[in-house]
Amino acid sequence: MTTQPTRVVLVSCGGFNPINFMHLRMFELARDHMNSTGRYRIIGGIISPMSIKLSHKDATSMQQRCSMIKQSLATSSWIRLDTWAADQQHHVNTLTLLRHHFDVIETTLNFNQLDPYTPTKRKCNGVFKYTSAGWLFECFMLHIKANTLINVELMLLCGADVLHDFNEPNLWNEKEVEEIVSNFGLVVITRMGFNPQHSIYDSDVLSKYKNNIHIVPDWIANDMSSTRIRTAIRRKQSVKYLLPEQVIDYIGRHHLYAPLATKTPDAVSPTTTADVMLSSSYSAPSYHGYSSTSNIVDALVQFQPFLTLLHTKNFSVTDSLLSDIYVNNIFYA
Numbered sequence: 001m002t003t004q005p006t007r008v009v010l011v012s013c014g015g016f017n018p019i020n021f022m023h024l025r026m027f028e029l030a031r032d033h034m035n036s037t038g039r040y041r042i043i044g045g046i047i048s049p050m051s052i053k054l055s056h057k058d059a060t061s062m063q064q065r066c067s068m069i070k071q072s073l074a075t076s077s078w079i080r081l082d083t084w085a086a087d088q089q090h091h092v093n094t095l096t097l098l099r100h101h102f103d104v105i106e107t108t109l110n111f112n113q114l115d116p117y118t119p120t121k122r123k124c125n126g127v128f129k130y131t132s133a134g135w136l137f138e139c140f141m142l143h144i145k146a147n148t149l150i151n152v153e154l155m156l157l158c159g160a161d162v163l164h165d166f167n168e169p170n171l172w173n174e175k176e177v178e179e180i181v182s183n184f185g186l187v188v189i190t191r192m193g194f195n196p197q198h199s200i201y202d203s204d205v206l207s208k209y210k211n212n213i214h215i216v217p218d219w220i221a222n223d224m225s226s227t228r229i230r231t232a233i234r235r236k237q238s239v240k241y242l243l244p245e246q247v248i249d250y251i252g253r254h255h256l257y258a259p260l261a262t263k264t265p266d267a268v269s270p271t272t273t274a275d276v277m278l279s280s281s282y283s284a285p286s287y288h289g290y291s292s293t294s295n296i297v298d299a300l301v302q303f304q305p306f307l308t309l310l311h312t313k314n315f316s317v318t319d320s321l322l323s324d325i326y327v328n329n330i331f332y333a
Contacts, residue, residue: 005041008034009105010187012045012157013085013097015052015226017060018251019069020243022224023047027079030157030187033216043152045079046101051091058230060256062086071246094156095176098184102154109152155185155214160194163213167203178205185212192223233257 010030016023031042049065069081084100085092092100163186166177180186188196196215200206206213224242232239234257239248251257 005035005039007043007152008040009044009046009101009152009154010042010157011048011098011101011154013048013050013094016047016049016065016069017052017058017226018065018229018243018247018256019047019072020224020226020229020247021241022222024072024076024079024244025218025222026157026159026189029189029216029218031078034187034214043078045076045157046082047073047079048082048085048097048101050085050097058257064250064254064256068247068250071250072244074246093176095180098154098156098180102184105152105154153185155187156180157187157189159189160191160196160199163188163196163199163206164194166206167199174205177203178209181206181209181212185214187214187216189216190218190221192221230257234259 010027012023012026014023027045031045034040034042047069049062049069051062066081066083066086073079073081082101085097166172190196196213200210200213229239229242232242233251239251243251
C-alpha cells in the first residue's frame with residue numbers, strides 16, 4: 001500500500017515592512033523542497049503580519065502592511081494573507097499564532113469530513129474576510145475528496161536567522177521553542193551569514209527535535225531584507241525588482257518610509273476643486289530630483305499634453321494628481 005504524503009500548510013509571520021520578493025520566494029522554495037521528498041505535499045501558505053516595534057521613520061500602520069501583502073499575493077493561487085494576529089488588541093507571539101491556525105485547521109477538517117462538496121477552484125485572494133477558516137475550507141477541497149479522512153500538519157516557515165535567534169538568551173522562551181519544534185515543525189530557508197546546522201547543534205531543544213526541522217537550501221542566495229529596502233527608499237534609491245510593482249506603487253502613493261522632512265500630508269481628496277498653488281512656500285515631495293518648485297514646473301511641462309487633456313475633461317490639477325505623477329515617474333522609470 002502506497003503511503004500518501006502528509007499535507008502541510010506553511011505559516012510565515014513577521015513584520016513584512018514591507019513585504020518583498022524574498023518573503024514570497026521562501027514559500028516557493030519550501031514547497032519545491034518539501035514536495036520533492038515525496039513525504040509531504042504543501043497545500044497552502046499563510047502570511048500573518050504581526051505587531052512590531054518600529055522607529056518613527058519606519059512606522060507604518062498594520063492596515064498599510066496588510067494592503068501591501070494583499071496586493072503582492074494577487075496572482076498567487078496558494079498563498080494568502082491572514083489578519084487574525086493583526087486584529088488582536090494585544091501582541092500575539094509565534095506560538096499563540098500557530099496554536100490558533102492549528103485549531104482552525106482542526107475545525108475545518110472536522111467540518112470537511114461531512115461535507116458533500118466536490119473539489120473546486122478558489123478565487124486567488126479574492127474578496128472575502130481575511131480569516132483562515134473560509135480559505136482553508138476551499139484550499140482543502142482542492143486536495144481531498146468528500147468523506148475522506150486526511151491529516152494536515154502546520155509548519156512554521158522561517159529563515160535561518162530565526163533559527164539562530166532561538167539560541168539567543170532572553171529572546172525566545174525555551175519552552176515555547178520546544179512546543180513550536182515538537183508540535184509543529186520548522187521549514188528553514190538558508191540565509192547568508194547563518195549556519196542552520198550549527199544552530200541546531202548548539203541547542204539541546206533543537207537537537208532533540210532535529211527531525212522536525214527541514215533545512216531548505218537557497219541555491220540562488222539573496223540577502224534581501226526589508227530593513228535595507230526601507231533604507232534605500234529613505235535615500236531615494238531605486239527599489240525596482242526588489243518589491244512587487246503593486247507594493248512599490250502603494251509605497252509611493254502613501255509616501256511610506258520617506259525622510260520625515262519630506263513627508264507630505266494626506267493626499268487631497270479627489271473631489272476637491274482647489275488647484276495647486278506653486279508658491280515659494282510650497283514644499284514638494286522629494287523624490288529623485290522632483291524636490292523644488294522649479295522641478296515641479298519641469299514636471300508640468302513634461303506632462304503638459306496629459307494635463308491639457310485632463311483640463312478639457314474638467315479635471316483639476318491637484319496635489320494628489322501631482323503626487324501620482326511623481327510616483328509613476330520615479331518608481332517606474
